[in-house]
């Protein structure tokens with residue numbers, strides 16, 4: 001079983017459980033989109049590990065005319081997105097690995113939610129460099145993701161806090177299923193990832209949102 005198999009398998013009930021599994025769901029996705037700036041109303045956007053299109057849905061509330069490319073390894077997840085955006089001709093789909101996918105143009109916004117934490121630290125470094133290179137000057141990179149704390153005891157405490165919050169919303173069975181997916185997590189610290197963004201060419205970086213284990217990392221080229 002690999003990361004795309006596990007998401008392919010859960011694609012149909014993925015959206016229904018999200019709000020209950022992500023404490024602070026609306027602020028997490030809301031801030032990721034709120035912090036985006038673009039002059040005009042039709043930014044060219046790439047959503048890395050787009051899944052069922054949740055982050056794109058938030059983005060479209062702010063920029064209804066955005067032209068968005070969704071890329072994901074799990075085609076069943078993209079199928080949910082295809083259905084969600086079936087009336088929107090500005091959305092396109094690529095069932096590919098974003099580490100190896102090739103691109104021609106440049107983007108105003110490159111964004112990702114809850115996907116990059118599946119990569120190893122080395123792959124994260126590679127990904128930030130690859131995609132900051134694909135941004136227009138002034139373009140924005142957003143990663144709304146799970147992060148780890150550099151101090152293991154703090155990390156354990158924060159995970160426990162989040163688990164307690166989640167267990168108020170889901171059955172033990174749902175909780176255990178979600179935990180199965182954690183086997184594919186490989187979180188890294190906020191500082192490491194901000195350094196990657198800077199070294200890749202972002203002039204400004206920051207963290208507009210953090211709640212225990214979840215953070216929004218932002219960089220502007």
Ligand SMILES: C[S@@+](CC[C@H](N)C(=O)[O-])C[C@H]1O[C@@H](n2cnc3c(N)ncnc32)[C@H](O)[C@@H]1O
Nearest residue numbers: 007049050051054072073074097098113114115
């Ligand atoms: C937890 S889901 C997040 C989906 C969506 N962004 C959201 O916020 O709900 C993670 C997604 O990342 C995708 N993914 C993981 N590694 C990937 C890679 N290397 N290339 C493309 N997609 C990847 C998985 O297939 C999965 O659909």
